[in-house]
Amino acid sequence: MNYSLQALGERAILIALGNEINEQIHQQVVGLLAELERAKLLGVVEYVPAYCSIMVHYEPMVIWQSIRTSHDLQQSPSQRLKQQLAFVIEQHAARPDNFSPHEGRVVEIPVCYGGTYGPDLAEVARYNELSVDEVIRIHSGRTYLVHMLGFAPGFPYLGGMDPAIAMPRKAIPRAAIEAGSVGIAGEQTGIYPIRTPGGWRIIGRTPLKLFHPEYEVPSLIQAGDRIKFIPISHEQFSRIGDLHWT
Amino acid sequence: MAIEVIKPGMMASIQDRGRYGYQKYGVNVNGAMDEGSARVANLLVGNDEGAAVLELTLAGATLLFTDDHMIAICGGNMTPYMNNAAVPMWQPVLVSKGSTLTFAQYKSGCRVYVAIAGGFELRKVLGSYSTNMRGQLGGYNGRVLRSGDVLQSKSFDVHSSCAKLWKRLKDESGLSFNAQHFAVALEETATIRYIPGPDYELLTADSKRKWNSSIWRVDVQSDRMGYRLQGEQLELHDRAELISEGTVQGLIQLPANGQPIVLLSDRQTTGGYPKIAIVATVDIPVFGQLKPGDSLRFAAVTHQDAERLLLEYEQDMALLKTAMKLKCLA
Known part of the structure; x- marks a missing residue:
């Protein structure tokens, strides 16, 4: 496994595992993340996975205290943590089972396409010279890998959309997009977990509440999951309306 | 109450x-x-x-x-x-x-x-x-x-x-x-210490000079998420498309328009612009006390210096904690 460690200020170190977006690197990110979280390194506050990197946020004063008690004053907190991260990464890389692909969960997301929930569906169909039904069939016909979460609470970056239904963002973003909206931006598809402004083409909406700040794991979707959109009717949408996940 | x-x-x-x-x-x-x-x-x-x-x-x-x-x-x-x-x-x-x-x-x-x-x-x-x-x-x-x-x-x-x-x-x-x-020391022009970021070397020689010597102003379009800086336009040798990764507080990004943005408290968790610098942690509060129109300049420090400054700051804070504990005992 190729990796590099780079300090980003005095409170973060970036673990870079490559410089491209693909499933193999994604598997490495997810696998290493699990290993790091098990290692419980002193002073680490959190790990933030992305397409091909993991940002390690840490508390330098906590590491400093431990350096002081070990009387090894030659080392700085970032040097100490880099050493420990390298140790965990190399041990992980040496283990033969680390190359077995991570079996992510498949999360089914019911979506009511078109109508008031998907005001841009017809436009996406016209733009790609397809029928509305074809757009729905293509969009719901695949599973999408969740590479990472970012941008807004619970917002998933999904990979794997068919370019046949791609369409550029709107020139003028909408002031508010309702929570649960499913959209297309360029060759990407995504879901808005909270109400926010945005320029994506909105093709449908899920009644599921994707982000729940009261839960210890506040996001239904996590990096490493696969998402499958299931078309539902207006009537089913209102019936699922108050369903909760735990 | x-x-x-x-x-x-x-x-x-x-x-x-x-x-x-x-x-x-x-x-x-x-x-x-x-x-x-x-x-x-x-x-x-x-x-x-x-x-x-x-x-x-x-x-x-x-x-x-x-x-x-x-x-x-x-x-x-x-x-x-x-x-x-x-x-x-x-x-x-x-x-x-x-x-x-x-x-x-x-x-x-x-x-x-x-x-x-x-x-x-x-x-x-x-x-x-x-x-x-x-x-x-x-x-x-x-x-x-x-x-x-x-x-x-x-x-x-x-x-x-x-x-x-x-x-x-x-x-x-x-x-x-x-x-x-x-209290954050506020002068006519604030001096912000920074550590060069991973993409600092992508700045052209002329842009490096501008970055380090010119006076920057806090743009009106600045908020708790980030401060946009007005000043001379900065250019990179090479503007490769970067892949989104985690962000940090005080990260200074350079979007395509050449005007740097300092990421602050309400920043997004991930981002993909070139990372030209990281504000030394001890100077991040200075941005909290700057308002649109205020001026600032940048001064480079090494990663080690920034760590030492942070340690000194935290030792000061620890002294205050001890002093307050003593006041409560007496």
Whole structure:
């Protein structure tokens, strides 16, 4: 496994595992993340996975205290943590089972396409010279890998959309997009977990509440999951309306 | 015991040291823009440094105290007045029931912190009191404060540090507190120390010179999420499309328009612009006290120097903690 460690200020170190977006690197990110979280390194506050990197946020004063008690004053907190991260990464890389692909969960997301929930569906169909039904069939016909979460609470970056239904963002973003909206931006598809402004083409909406700040794991979707959109009717949408996940 | 917001001023919100541990779910960190002032304000009233504080922006706020209280005001100077008398900053102050605290006139800085003995009676959301306005969570109902909002303070028992401090303050005159030196030093042009970022070497020689020698201004389009800097346009040798990765507080990004952005408390958890610099942690609070139009310049430090500066700062903070503990013992 190729990796590099780079300090980003005095409170973060970036673990870079490559410089491209693909499933193999994604598997490495997810696998290493699990290993790091098990290692419980002193002073680490959190790990933030992305397409091909993991940002390690840490508390330098906590590491400093431990350096002081070990009387090894030659080392700085970032040097100490880099050493420990390298140790965990190399041990992980040496283990033969680390190359077995991570079996992510498949999360089914019911979506009511078109109508008031998907005001841009017809436009996406016209733009790609397809029928509305074809757009729905293509969009719901695949599973999408969740590479990472970012941008807004619970917002998933999904990979794997068919370019046949791609369409550029709107020139003028909408002031508010309702929570649960499913959209297309360029060759990407995504879901808005909270109400926010945005320029994506909105093709449908899920009644599921994707982000729940009261839960210890506040996001239904996590990096490493696969998402499958299931078309539902207006009537089913209102019936699922108050369903909760735990 | 309660404080009523009569006028919130330009923007008032509840903050603490930030919401860590949930960035992998896309949850922003938030937290006080001038974290040092928020921590000191808490320590001065006997609170834990991570208690919830009130962050006020510029002048204009008015608060009404419906009970006797002990508070501390730190940060920017908006001439705090209690009824008709000036209130000292950077020390605990007793407030009597029915008093009105106003921040009527701008003097310096940008953000003021009000800590109250016991802290505010609010529920932590995902481990923090900080307000996430975009996600509408944390703080006071997940939003900025409005006229008429009532903030309750937590009760504390007679053996708590808050109660002991309160008693001493009432009984003794001339009790002195040494915390003023935590105030962000504001000069005509602020000097911000930075560590060169991973993409710093992509700047052209001319852009490096401009970055290090020119004076930058805080753009009007600056907020708690990030400060945009106005100045000479910077260029990169090579503008490769970068892949999104985690961000850090104080990261300075260079978008395609050549005008740098400093990521601050409400930053997005991930981003993909070239990373030209990272503000030394000890200088991040300076941005909390800069307002649109203010000027600044950058000075490079090594990663090691920045670590040493942070250590010294934290040792100072530890001294204040010890001093406050001693005051509560005596």
